[in-house]
Amino acid sequence: MDNENNAGEPESTGASRRTFLKQSSALAAFALTPPAAVHSVEKGLDEKVAVAFEQQPLRVQINGVAQQLSVEPRVTLLDLLREQLNLNGTKKGCDHGQCGACTVHVDGQRVNSCLTLALTTEGCKVTTIEGMGSVEKLHPMQEAFIKHDGFQCGYCTPGQIMSAVACINEGHANSPDEVREYMSGNICRCGAYANIVEAIMEVKSKGGRI
């Protein structure tokens, strides 16, 4: 992975990294006016400038916490969550929009975070599985998955739960068939599908938005 994990960083490189981050946020204004930045590079400004405008500022709310971040344009929301913020609940499966393991909510809508560039979430509210429930107080959908044996290895489960909650909130959980159709973007290698449908139907039958 290209993104270092801040938490695990040795002290010695910390200082230079902090300097770098400071520089990059000062230069963020440049990055937002690309012609000017490109121009300054063409004019022979030293290499630090070129390196620094690879990062851009990002303000995003994640699980209710406002974050002021600095990210490279190529970083996906999935990699930002896992690598930079240590929110490892969201899983990387295919990394190409085909399995649903990386499903999160952006402004209340479920999306594949592997195909979402982090910078496109500027000003958005992101909810991940960590924002659903806690060990002390599980979300009703988490409880239902446990009750109905909705998982085996559990790898796909965070994405399934994010999708399941959205499926009900979108009004697409009116029958087992509809649930199957609207959960089809979430692949489970262990084949827990039947129990997942049961879990969703039970939460849905209790009514209301969740």
Added chain:
Amino acid sequence: MNQFQFTRANTPLAAVSAVSKENGAYFLAGGTNLIDLVKREVIIPERLVDINRLPLATIEETTSGIRIGAMAKNSAVADHPLIKKYFPLLSMALNAGASAQLRNMATVGGNMMQRTRCPYFYDHSMPCNKRGPIQSGPSKGQPNGPSGCGAIGGVNRMHAIFGTSEKCIAVHPSDMCIALAALDARVNVTGPKGNRSIAFAEFHRLPGDAPQKDNTLLPGELILSVDVPKNELGKYSHYLKVRDRASYAFALVSVGVAADMKGKTIQDIRLAMGGVAHKPWRLAEAEGYLKGKEATLENFRQAATLAMQGAKGYGENDFKLTLAPNSIIEALQIATQTV
């Protein structure tokens, strides 16, 4: 992913000028196709111009029809009351595509611009004429790979049976575009040379000698909206998508039907097919034949036979020569409620 620059555009004008200024700059909408292609290094962009902030996501009634903004999400269009009321075919086609997550990301403009799913196109060690201009070496940053067509004589189960050339037999993968082609939509665009409107039938193109060009947009042009004219074709509609599994797969063959019926008589009808050509494939002969005729199995068979004239298989996709007419007949039966 390779490094690239990132710019947010707040107006269509700014987006167009940002993309026109340099080679290798692309509009970024939902990203469901573009980011995938960048990750696979089929496209190596210099810059992505984020157009998600453009005020182009509205769906509104005009004097002659419905105008759908290019940035409207596929899910928002599919579930919109105006679309469900006037163009159920469009709603059905959208809901048959991708997954709920992807439809929340995918936009109308992006869906029209998505690239083919031909596996050789994605694998830049394999020959493909679509990845880059024919006979030109790898230009800066663009991984052209060897030219030629891997699918001709190769794995071509998903490929075209109509309008192919010896350079390319890929299909356009969109479901939404089949409905828009059937419904005589028009595409409004803006670009370095100003605004223009393109008939949907003229938007996508056949491969011919330039398969790298999927459509007739000029460099730097941005799709603003799609106009769908209101007509009497709403009530008797069906989108039939035949695929390898029940959901979440691209079409082997799909058929969109919208008809205006009086009793058992077909007053007017629109027919288009997906999964069979480099563009949404309108079935003009079949439409002409069915106009004024009774909705009977006999007439549907005849229409399907007319529709298949000129079809050609490439080996693995020969089964489409049977699947396509059968799908046309079934879609007609369901749409006209004569099953």
